Amino acid sequence: MNKTIPHETIKRLALYLRSLRYLARKRVEIISSRKLTEHINASPAQVRKDLACFGEFGVPGVGYQVKKLIAEIESILGLKKKQEVALVGIGKLGSALLAYPGFKRFGFRISALFDNSPEKIGKKISGLKVEDVARIEEVLRRKKIKIAIITVPAANAQEAADRLVAAGIKVILNFAPRYLNIPQGVIINTIDMAIELECLIYYLTR
Amino acid sequence: MNKTIPHETIKRLALYLRSLRYLARKRVEIISSRKLTEHINASPAQVRKDLACFGEFGVPGVGYQVKKLIAEIESILGLKKKQEVALVGIGKLGSALLAYPGFKRFGFRISALFDNSPEKIGKKISGLKVEDVARIEEVLRRKKIKIAIITVPAANAQEAADRLVAAGIKVILNFAPRYLNIPQGVIINTIDMAIELECLIYYLTR
Numbered sequence: 001m002n003k004t005i006p007h008e009t010i011k012r013l014a015l016y017l018r019s020l021r022y023l024a025r026k027r028v029e030i031i032s033s034r035k036l037t038e039h040i041n042a043s044p045a046q047v048r049k050d051l052a053c054f055g056e057f058g059v060p061g062v063g064y065q066v067k068k069l070i071a072e073i074e075s076i077l078g079l080k081k082k083q084e085v086a087l088v089g090i091g092k093l094g095s096a097l098l099a100y101p102g103f104k105r106f107g108f109r110i111s112a113l114f115d116n117s118p119e120k121i122g123k124k125i126s127g128l129k130v131e132d133v134a135r136i137e138e139v140l141r142r143k144k145i146k147i148a149i150i151t152v153p154a155a156n157a158q159e160a161a162d163r164l165v166a167a168g169i170k171v172i173l174n175f176a177p178r179y180l181n182i183p184q185g186v187i188i189n190t191i192d193m194a195i196e197l198e199c200l201i202y203y204l205t206r
Numbered sequence: 207m208n209k210t211i212p213h214e215t216i217k218r219l220a221l222y223l224r225s226l227r228y229l230a231r232k233r234v235e236i237i238s239s240r241k242l243t244e245h246i247n248a249s250p251a252q253v254r255k256d257l258a259c260f261g262e263f264g265v266p267g268v269g270y271q272v273k274k275l276i277a278e279i280e281s282i283l284g285l286k287k288k289q290e291v292a293l294v295g296i297g298k299l300g301s302a303l304l305a306y307p308g309f310k311r312f313g314f315r316i317s318a319l320f321d322n323s324p325e326k327i328g329k330k331i332s333g334l335k336v337e338d339v340a341r342i343e344e345v346l347r348r349k350k351i352k353i354a355i356i357t358v359p360a361a362n363a364q365e366a367a368d369r370l371v372a373a374g375i376k377v378i379l380n381f382a383p384r385y386l387n388i389p390q391g392v393i394i395n396t397i398d399m400a401i402e403l404e405c406l407i408y409y410l411t412r
Contacts, residue, residue, distance in 0.1 A: 005408075007405070010405045010408045011401070011405045013405075013408075014401040014404045014405050015401065017404070018383070018384075018385075018398065018401060019385060022384065022385065040385070076408070077404055077405075077407055077408045078407050078408055078410060079404060079407060083407060083410075085403070091302075092298070092301055092302035092305050093299075093302040093306070095298055095302070096297075096298035096299040096301075096302045097399065099298050100299070100399060100400075102383045102398065102399060102400035103399070103400050103403070105400070106400040106403075106404055108400065108403060146410055147403070147406070147407070147410065149403075170409070170410050171403075171406040171407065171409060171410050172406075173399075173402055173403050173406065177224070177308045178224075178228065179224075179225060179228065179246070187406050187409040187410075189402055189403075189405065189406055191397060191399075191402060192224065192308070193303065193306060193308060193309070193379075193397075194306075194308035194309050194311070194312040194314065195217070195220040195221065195223075195224060196379055196395055196397060197291070197309070197312075197314060197353070197355075197377075197379050197395075198220045198223070198283055198285060198312055199213070199216045199217045199219075199220045199283075199395065200353070200377040200378075200379065200393050200395055201283055201284050201285060201289060201353070201377065202211075202216045202219075202282070202283045202284055203376070203377060203393040204284060204289075204352055204353065204376050204377050204393075205284040
């Protein structure tokens with residue numbers, strides 16, 4: 001398999017997957033690349049090109065088998081097995097993510113919680129004990145968790161990231177609205193709500 | 207001004223802006239394109255190219271004046287004036303966004319709240335009364351709001367979007383994890399937390 005697939009392709013594969021799962025729930029069995037792109041911001045040619053990177057999935061003039069393509073993309077993205085996730089920062093956003101059904105449906109299980117507030121440490125939320133951020137390394141190494149979500153305030157985010165990296169975390173989804181220093185080999189995706197909204201404002205005045 | 211600037215460029219401008227504001231807070235006055243890219247996933251050539259779309263901002267061999275560039279990008283993105291935002295769905299994620307300081311700092315003010323739960327309608331949160339989603343059109347037209355955030359469950363998201371479009375909303379930031387049918391002329395950005403995480407898993411196994 002090609003190791004240098006662009007991040008944008010990977011992201012589109014995840015979007016195709018979302019549409020395909022939606023179609024599967026609606027009992028659609030076969031879908032053309034054109035139909036598939038009605039649900040996402042990509043051309044049919046783009047879909048065919050993206051999927052061609054990984055092999056021959058479709059039948060020309062007919063389309064893709066929905067269930068088979070779901071399985072193929074899940075395999076490409078490495079989603080076949082359940083993934084354990086650590087959550088650092090049990091504030092409002094952290095609690096919202098903990099309750100978010102989408103993670104579970106897609107094979108993610110939040111299985112370690114951390115916070116630095118004495119009022120939260122030791123409490124149980126959704127059956128999980130909130131641990132002190134100082135114990136990140138110990139807990140994550142024991143639980144062999146490689147994925148973490150950061151939902152702490154911007155001021156605490158670098159410290160959280162440093163502890164996660166020291167604990168062997170390889171993938172970070174960061175909601176703190178700031179740049180984080182991360183060593184090579186660790187993948188980070190920062191979702192900054194305000195930036196997502198700012199981008200859109202440009203179109204409002206056009 | 208060029209009307210066909212790619213969305214990815216707009217997004218990078220917002221990212222440059224975040225870094226520049228961070229630098230301004232640290233009292234940095236001049237920054238090279240190389241230094242600027244240390245904080246984001248783009249090359250110095252990309253930065254120069256992006257900014258060149260809009261005019262001559264930098265001094266070759268010296269760099270950009272941080273404050274001046276902030277003002278220029280804010281102007282390009284249309285961020286000079288305060289933007290009123292409606293929030294539909296006052297659940298956990300909605301409440302988290304309502305409390306999120308980043309929006310205010312970047313000139314956004316959530317100034318209308320909607321929910322469909324009888325237990326929430328009529329309650330005051332952060333000084334704002336939660337209105338019935340059935341009143342979206344009436345309230346938004348009166349308040350002349352053009353931007354909305356959707357944080358309702360997936361099953362209610364299309365109905366919320368339809369009401370927002372009917373109310374004249376032009377920009378939607380959608381957190382419901384599903385595809386939404388939106389007419390041409392309305393801009394939508396869907397943030398699907400699970401997809402953001404799924405994309406990253408690909409790298410975990412490489």
